[in-house]
Amino acid sequence: MAVGKEKCLEILKANLLVLLTLVGAAVGFIIGVVVRNTNPTDSTLMWVGILGEMFLNMLKMMIVPLIVASVITGTATLDAKSNGKIGIVSFGYIMITNFLGCLVGSLLCLIIRPGEIAKTEVKVFNSVPLQTEDIFADLLRNILPENLISATFRKTLTSYETEMYKANDTVNGTIVEVLKTMVTGKHISSAASTNILGLLIASVIFGIATASTKEIGQPFFKFFYAATEIILVILGKLIWFTPIGVASLIGKTIGGTKNLEDDFSRLGLYIATQMIGYALFVIVAVPITYFILMKKNPFKFFFTLIHAFVIVFATSMTALTIPESIRQLEGPNKLDRRVTRFIIPLSAAIGRCGSCIYISISCLFVMQITGHEVDAASVILVIILTTFSSLAIPSVTGASLITVIILLTALNIPPEAAALLYTFEWLLDRMRTITNYSVQVTCVVFTQRLCLSSLKTDNKDDETLQALNGKENGIQIPEMADDEEFFKEHSFNQRI
Numbered sequence: 001m002a003v004g005k006e007k008c009l010e011i012l013k014a015n016l017l018v019l020l021t022l023v024g025a026a027v028g029f030i031i032g033v034v035v036r037n038t039n040p041t042d043s044t045l046m047w048v049g050i051l052g053e054m055f056l057n058m059l060k061m062m063i064v065p066l067i068v069a070s071v072i073t074g075t076a077t078l079d080a081k082s083n084g085k086i087g088i089v090s091f092g093y094i095m096i097t098n099f100l101g102c103l104v105g106s107l108l109c110l111i112i113r114p115g116e117i118a119k120t121e122v123k124v125f126n127s128v129p130l131q132t133e134d135i136f137a138d139l140l141r142n143i144l145p146e147n148l149i150s151a152t153f154r155k156t157l158t159s160y161e162t163e164m165y166k167a168n169d170t171v172n173g174t175i176v177e178v179l180k181t182m183v184t185g186k187h188i189s190s191a192a193s194t195n196i197l198g199l200l201i202a203s204v205i206f207g208i209a210t211a212s213t214k215e216i217g218q219p220f221f222k223f224f225y226a227a228t229e230i231i232l233v234i235l236g237k238l239i240w241f242t243p244i245g246v247a248s249l250i251g252k253t254i255g256g257t258k259n260l261e262d263d264f265s266r267l268g269l270y271i272a273t274q275m276i277g278y279a280l281f282v283i284v285a286v287p288i289t290y291f292i293l294m295k296k297n298p299f300k301f302f303f304t305l306i307h308a309f310v311i312v313f314a315t316s317m318t319a320l321t322i323p324e325s326i327r328q329l330e331g332p333n334k335l336d337r338r339v340t341r342f343i344i345p346l347s348a349a350i351g352r353c354g355s356c357i358y359i360s361i362s363c364l365f366v367m368q369i370t371g372h373e374v375d376a377a378s379v380i381l382v383i384i385l386t387t388f389s390s391l392a393i394p395s396v397t398g399a400s401l402i403t404v405i406i407l408l409t410a411l412n413i414p415p416e417a418a419a420l421l422y423t424f425e426w427l428l429d430r431m432r433t434i435t436n437y438s439v440q441v442t443c444v445v446f447t448q449r450l451c452l453s454s455l456k457t458d459n460k461d462d463e464t465l466q467a468l469n470g471k472e473n474g475i476q477i478p479e480m481a482d483d484e485e486f487f488k489e490h491s492f493n494q495r496i
Contacts, residue, residue, distance in 0.1 A: 017240065021310045024243030025250055028314075032254020040255055049252030052314070055245025058238050059320045062231055064152050064194060066323060068203050069227040070341035075207025076221050077338050082454040083208060090343050090447045094351045097439050098390045100285075101356030102383040105277050109361045110379065112276075114269035115368020134158040134186070135406060139392040141188070145198035155195035161185040196319065196349045204342070228341070235323040242307070246314040253426050267424060270365050274428055277357040278435045286438045293449045304332045305441060309434060316429045318348045318437045329444055336455055339448045347440035352390035354435025355400040358428060359386045362404045366417045378411065385410060400432065401425055 012019070035048055075083055109115075138156055145151035160183045168175055210217040264271070287298035294301075302309075305328050308321040325344050329335045363382045367374050385407050393399045405418050448455065 017242065018307045018310075020243040021246055021307055024245075024247040025310060025314070028247035028250030029254060031247065031251035032257075035251060035255030036257060045252050045256050048255055049248050052245045052248030052252060055241055055248070056315060056320065058241065059235075059323070062235055062238070063319055063322060064196075064199065065227065066231045066235070066326075067196065067345045068199055069224045069231065070326065071200060071203035071345055072207040072210065072224045073221065073228055074338045074341035075204050076210040076217070076224075078455075079211065080208065082451065083204070085454050086339065086342060086447055086451050087204075089450050090346055090443055093443050093446050094347060095387070097351070097353040097443075098356050099383070099387045101277075101281070101353040101435075102360045102386045102390075104280060105357035105360035106364060106379050106383055108273050108277050109364040109368075110374070112269065112273045113368060114267075114273045114361075115365045135389050135392050135403075139197075142195050142198045142392075143201055145195050145202065148199070148202055150190075151195040151198045151202075153192065153194060154190040155193045155198070157189055157191040158186055159189040161187070196345065200345050200349055232323065232326070236327070239307075239324060242311060246310060249314045257426065264424075267420070270361075271424055271428070273361055273365075274358060275431065277361060278354060278431050281353060281357070281435050282438050286442050289442055290445060293445055301333060301445075302438070304328050308441075309437065312433050312437045313430050316433045318351075318433060318440060321437060322348055325441060329441065335444055336448055338455065339451070340444055343444045343447050344440070347443045350391045351440040351443060352393050352400075352436055353439040354432035355393055355403075356386050356390050357435065358400050358432045359389070359404050359407065362401075362418070362421055363407050363411065366404075366408060366421075367411070367413060369420070370413060370417050372411075372413060381411065382407065400429070 031048065035044065038044075040048075078086070138158055141156040145156075163182050163184050165182055210221050213220075287302075290296070290298035290301055305325070308324040308328065311321050311324060312318060322344055326337075326340055329340045329344070330337050360382055363386070364374055364379070367378065372378075386403075389403050389407065393403055401418070401421060404421065408414070408418060
């Protein structure tokens with residue numbers, strides 16, 4: 001009896017943070033429902049969500065330093081051949097899953113045809129006709145940032161110079177005079193957003209260069225290795241504020257929703273189509289892939305990441321789960337840190353399978369509700385544009401909906417028709433982000449499995465430290481007793 005009680009207490013202690021986070025989510029839903037029934041003002045919603053904003057700021061404060069430090073140390077411990085193989089395998093996985101997301105989303109929309117029963121009037125308003133080619137141009141510009149410091153808080157973005165003009169347009173079968181926006185010029189500017197992809201590429205370059213310099217690069221490597229461990233210690237403390245942050249964020253989101261019943265009656269089939277697409281990947285495709293690769297129960301694997309999934313649901317941002325993902329993948333799941341600390345930031349930057357499902361379904365849905373013909377050529381164009389545009393979608397809330405508007409413009413469909421999609425954006429944004437994250441963490445497992453021969457992984461602590469010291473790849477940290485004891489005491493695997 002005593003043994004059973006001790007075991008229960010041990011399980012409770014091991015999963016205390018997860019349980020508290022789930023309780024926080026439940027409390028947040030209750031707060032949101034209560035606040036929503038009082039017709040809250042903007043000021044009320046601000047104070048409901050203030051603790052959540054502070055929680056997000058704490059995580060964002062550590063994300064960029066963690067990405068830079070972890071990627072540099074990860075790539076510095078691999079030789080050029082291993083780095084190349086890991087990069088090719090992971091990028092190939094991400095591109096294939098993004099494409100499959102587009103394909104599955106398009107097929108579901110063609111089969112279910114949710115737009116056939118949701119035809120609605122299109123409200124016309126002014127909008128800048130964004131050009132698809134600028135998505136790819138901005139992506140290429142951001143790959144290699146001109147200034148690493150500014151890349152931590154700004155990214156390159158094409159801006160437009162516009163003029164207004166009057167024109168006759170057909171809206172819901174009626175010819176009306178509307179004001180339209182014409183692009184007269186464009187120039188390169190910047191937007192307030194972290195250029196994660198550019199920092200990732202730059203960190204990889206620094207890591208590879210560090211490995212090639214051998215003894216000269218040892219101080220540089222030791223600095224970023226220590227920085228990674230220190231940041232993870234800080235985040236290990238901050239993560240205990242998750243239940244409060246989750247309750248605040250969910251409470252604000254639920255409290256700010258309006259007219260749910262009427263909107264759901266119009267968009268119910270569209271939402272169901274989206275949910276089916278997400279479920280096919282999260283419940284079917286991803287677990288089967290994990291089982292084939294590891295021959296283990298995939299749901300046990302995802303249970304170790306349940307805390308990260310709750311963070312994803314609360315924040316709609318996969319980048320904020322990078323610290324927790326590293327903690328769980330390297331700890332209970334014993335994946336190689338040289339893989340996790342490179343693949344997790346990479347997949348968080350461009351892994352957008354769930355977003356591709358959302359964008360492809362949304363584009364075809366809007367075409368259906370506006371009466372446009374959905375032929376094979378338009379479907380293929382949507383799949384191609386979505387697959388490549390997904391590489392430029394930032395890991396922020398609502399970014400996929402902006403991409404939908406851009407692609408509708410490329411398809412000569414009034415982007416105003418996408419206004420209806422804002423209604424349930426708060427829900428679909430969270431569901432597609434969960435899908436993104438489940439595919440992203442599977443990318444780590446997939447890459448390690450295919451690159452196992454190059455990694456020569458050994459889970460023993462002394463072997464891991466030897467690999468981190470780079471004795472096989474030219475990075476050999478001088479043996480200093482004090483430093484060695486510090487790393488052994490504070491190493492990430494030991495803390496798990």
